Amino acid sequence: MNVKALLDHAVSVLTEARVPSPEADAELLVAHVLGLSRGQVQAKAVTGASLDVEERHAVLELVERRAAREPLQHLTGRAAFRQLELAVGPGVFVPRPETELVAQLGIDALLAVPSPTPRGADLGTGSGAIALALATEVPHAEIVAVENSPRAFIWARENAASVGAENLRLVFADLRQALPELDGQLDVVVSNPPYIPLGAIPRDPEVRLHDPEAALYGGEDGLDVVRAVSATARRLLRPGGTLVLEHGELQGSEIRDLLTADGWKAAATTRDLLGRDRATTALR
Known part of the structure; x- marks a missing residue:
């Protein structure tokens, strides 16, 4: 799963959970895990950059917690x-x-x-x-x-x-x-x-x-x-x-x-x- 596929999945999950800003939240969660800016995450999505297994699992865990409506700021700190x-x-x-x-x-x-x-x-x-x-x-x-x-x-x-x-x-x-x-x-x-x-x-x-x-x-x-x-x-x-x-x-x-x-x-x-x-x- 590359960055774009992971973002698409995260947006889908957050949209289903009626999170108010699913695209922004998905990008910010990936940025938090990767230690990047939101703009850098967007660039990696365009270039098809990949993630390792640990990074992918960390993002998916945060996405599920955000879908349960835990505040984004609590997840990123x-x-x-x-x-x-x-x-x-x-x-x-x-x-x-x-x-x-x-x-x-x-x-x-x-x-x-x-x-x-x-x-x-x-x-x-x-x-x-x-x-x-x-x-x-x-x-x-x-x-x-x-x-x-x-x-x-x-x-x-x-x-x-x-x-x-x-x-x-x-x-x-x-x-x-x-x-x-x-x-x-x-x-x-x-x-x-x-x-x-x-x-x-x-x-x-x-x-x-x-x-x-x-x-x-x-x-x-x-x-x-x-x-x-x-x-x-x-x-x-x-x-x-x-x-x-x-x-x-x-x-x-x-x-x-x-x-x-x-x-x-x-x-x-x-x-x-x-x-x-x-x-x-x-x-x-």
Whole structure:
């Protein structure tokens, strides 16, 4: 079985399993096993390159696991996020492409701060995706990332060490009580909190079966942790500071009302590239 035949087989299996992007996933799994880029795999398919028995078996095993809807990122151990490639796996929320917009809003807010050293925080950092994007894309900023899941914190620590962002500090703490030493001193607070209501079941098996529940569910109405983030951010931010919150596509109006009732100003919701409400910003 050469690379093209193996890819054709993988695409067929993944299509039958209703994996959303079977061609891309098949190429990425082969690339992972062979230690190549996706483009190099495509080139090998065109030239009819062959694989040895061990490589073929490794790919077929991963294809079956992906067909069972195990996340691609768990199989490869990597997740792309903006300019970063992060280590991910069981116990940590896999960063999503739509969260890149949330990071951009935080980056823009940091860049707008007139201070030579703007200060920001990521509450509930998970893999460290947002915090590391802030730290690497605004290198003159000081960023602190807060996480209270031991398993997620290990992934965040690994990613921080790999990226080598010296302007990032990781703190193991509950976001409700975190960082009292920084009260009133931060310019930007960003968070992608759990926001799914307890009664709602995520559509995608990759999310429903593999992402940690603590990163998904936000209480009866989905907004318990959002309320906690609002309270903590009001404590941490200086007057005029910016809060950036990710949320579900049907929660924009409710979150704007929540933030306004908490005393925030200029609450506004931004849509993602698919036109869905994705993040709400507000001013302290």
